[in-house]
Amino acid sequence: MPTITQTLDINVNNLSVTYSNAKLALYNASCTVEPGTITALVGPNGSGKSTLFKSIMGFLKPTQGQIKVGGLTVQKAQKKQLMAYVPQSDEVDWNFPVSVYDVVMMGRYGYMNLLRIPSSKDRRLVMESLERVDMTDFRHHQIGELSGGQKKRAFLARALAQEGKVILLDEPFTGVDVKTERRIIALLMQLRSEGHTILVSTHDLASISTFCDRTILLNKTILASGTTEETFTEENLSMTFDGLPMNIYQNSEVDS
Amino acid sequence: MSDTMIALPLIDWLIEPLQYPFLVQAIWVSAFVGLVCAVLSCYITLKGWSLMGDAVSHAVVPGVVVAYALNIPFAIGAFLFGFGATVAIGYIKSKTRLKEDAVIGVVFTGFFAFGLVLVTKIPSNIDLFHILFGNVLGISQEDIIQTLIAGITTLVVILIRRKDLLLFCFDPNHAKAIGLNTQLMFYTLLSVLALTIVTALQTAGIILVIAMLVTPGSTAYLLTDRFDHMLGISIATSVFSCVGGTYLSYHFDVSTGGAIVVLLTVLFMVAMVFAPKYGILAQNSYRHQPIVDGTQGKG
Numbered sequence: 001m002p003t004i005t006q007t008l009d010i011n012v013n014n015l016s017v018t019y020s021n022a023k024l025a026l027y028n029a030s031c032t033v034e035p036g037t038i039t040a041l042v043g044p045n046g047s048g049k050s051t052l053f054k055s056i057m058g059f060l061k062p063t064q065g066q067i068k069v070g071g072l073t074v075q076k077a078q079k080k081q082l083m084a085y086v087p088q089s090d091e092v093d094w095n096f097p098v099s100v101y102d103v104v105m106m107g108r109y110g111y112m113n114l115l116r117i118p119s120s121k122d123r124r125l126v127m128e129s130l131e132r133v134d135m136t137d138f139r140h141h142q143i144g145e146l147s148g149g150q151k152k153r154a155f156l157a158r159a160l161a162q163e164g165k166v167i168l169l170d171e172p173f174t175g176v177d178v179k180t181e182r183r184i185i186a187l188l189m190q191l192r193s194e195g196h197t198i199l200v201s202t203h204d205l206a207s208i209s210t211f212c213d214r215t216i217l218l219n220k221t222i223l224a225s226g227t228t229e230e231t232f233t234e235e236n237l238s239m240t241f242d243g244l245p246m247n248i249y250q251n252s253e254v255d256s
Numbered sequence: 257m258s259d260t261m262i263a264l265p266l267i268d269w270l271i272e273p274l275q276y277p278f279l280v281q282a283i284w285v286s287a288f289v290g291l292v293c294a295v296l297s298c299y300i301t302l303k304g305w306s307l308m309g310d311a312v313s314h315a316v317v318p319g320v321v322v323a324y325a326l327n328i329p330f331a332i333g334a335f336l337f338g339f340g341a342t343v344a345i346g347y348i349k350s351k352t353r354l355k356e357d358a359v360i361g362v363v364f365t366g367f368f369a370f371g372l373v374l375v376t377k378i379p380s381n382i383d384l385f386h387i388l389f390g391n392v393l394g395i396s397q398e399d400i401i402q403t404l405i406a407g408i409t410t411l412v413v414i415l416i417r418r419k420d421l422l423l424f425c426f427d428p429n430h431a432k433a434i435g436l437n438t439q440l441m442f443y444t445l446l447s448v449l450a451l452t453i454v455t456a457l458q459t460a461g462i463i464l465v466i467a468m469l470v471t472p473g474s475t476a477y478l479l480t481d482r483f484d485h486m487l488g489i490s491i492a493t494s495v496f497s498c499v500g501g502t503y504l505s506y507h508f509d510v511s512t513g514g515a516i517v518v519l520l521t522v523l524f525m526v527a528m529v530f531a532p533k534y535g536i537l538a539q540n541s542y543r544h545q546p547i548v549d550g551t552q553g554k555g
Contacts, residue, residue: 020350020353021353057429057432057433058432058433059432075435078432078433078434078435079435080435081435083433084433085429085430087427087429087430091429092427093302093426096302096425096426097302097477097480097481097482097483097485097486098422098426098483099481099482102483106423106426106427106430107434109420109423109434109436110434110435110436114416115419116419116420142481158430
């Protein structure tokens with residue numbers, strides 16, 4: 001795979017999101033995801049993690065504020081195939097009649113002509129991406145036939161095939177075993193060394209310090225942002241998970 | 257010997273109606289309609305737009321009446337009102353706190369009722385019964401031309417945009433993330449839905465059109481895990497039912513639309529029970545195996 005020469009940052013400036021039922025999901029959020037790092041986005045359920053993610057991906061329109069990716073608007077960055085997204089498992093219709101290969105090929109659509117006929121380069125990159133996540137043998141399987149970890153790897157392969165310089169992963173460790181989690185982390189660290197900027201939203205506080213350079217703590221707004229050592233203090237965490245028992249630090253299963 | 261004894265009456269049964277030009281015409285028109293509906297059916301079933309299809313089909317009624325009153329092709333009026341109803345549904349949903357099914361229910365019945373009022377007030381030679389239940393055996397040349405134009409347009413649009421439409425049904429977020437215009441895809445799919453309903457209006461009528469848009473895709477979905485196979489099965493069951501239904505309608509003097517949809521439904525039930533992987537029988541024999549599913553947690 002070609003090494004990436006430029007790295008991109010994500011800049012969120014004074015972002016507020018209000019849903020149509022007048023529920024305030026996020027207010028005055030400002031933060032920067034530094035280029036070429038793995039950054040964790042941490043907060044309890046209902047803290048606006050998904051809202052921030054969806055705003056960065058342009059899936060919803062913020063009430064106020066702006067987001068720039070490498071200095072470009074989200075829409076422009078997406079048109080240039082700079083941003084890849086690995087969805088949460090429960091956002092996917094696993095009964096849909098598509099194979100793993102089809103899904104990974106969808107990562108290449110942005111490079112194809114109107115009819116989306118794959119070139120030999122598209123096919124090669126799809127196979128290489130499948131190879132990287134060790135899913136080559138499963139490429140003809142319908143996506144619903146896969147285990148939780150394999151499902152994650154299939155969608156990770158799609159992000160790789162897209163060659164996005166910024167990769168967002170929404171709860172990538174939910175419903176996967178420890179082995180798969182280690183594997184995904186190893187791959188993310190590899191991608192970082194190739195110059196990708198990676199943002200991971202997660203509940204799994206225990207593993208963050210092992211691979212995330214920076215951490216953003218969120219609860220309706222940005223509470224702390226900086227290197228993981230700086231932000232990952234007991235004080236900051238209790239402020240973020242206000243009212244929740246502190247054993248959450250040890251037990252990643254506490255959610256909902 | 258016994259084969260020919262059985263085969264002969266069947267061949268007679270198939271050939272005898274072909275001496276009537278109106279029937280030959282009805283057969284190929286309904287086969288064409290079956291093809292168009294079957295193709296779109298796969299997308300509508302996967303997208304979960306069945307109720308939307310039902311809404312559009314009812315909402316075209318005032319359009320048909322107005323078109324006849326103004327002496328313009330019925331397809332234009334039907335398309336505008338069908339499409340207009342979906343825009344109205346989208347607008348009302350975004351501006352109120354109502355859930356989508358309630359909005360759909362309010363809008364399409366409103367359009368339909370308005371159509372009923374118009375048809376009883378505007379003097380015309382429209383037969384309400386034909387709009388509601390179709391009249392392929394008595395279809396006029398003009399209507400055939402309109403059916404063909406609407407149907408071929410639908411097929412061409414889907415052929416060109418088929419991969420994007422499938423992606424849009426499967427994962428609209430990813431479509432957005434790679435810079436595709438999902439708003440445009442939404443309206444493309446709505447437009448071809450409205451066009452397909454216009455295509456099928458003369459054959460099935462607005463009440464049964466939804467069956468032709470949902471049943472073939474549903475039958476195929478139970479039988480395969482691959483989209484191209486799904487498309488093939490959907491087309492096969494739909495065209496078979498349309499042609500078979502027209503024959504049954506002639507031989508037994510029953511409603512054509514009714515016969516077509518009964519055949520479609522019978523095929524669906526066979527698939528539902530006997531499908532090799534997703535049929536009821538197969539599911540029962542798999543039941544002892546736990547369902548492994550790695551989905552949990554919300555964001």
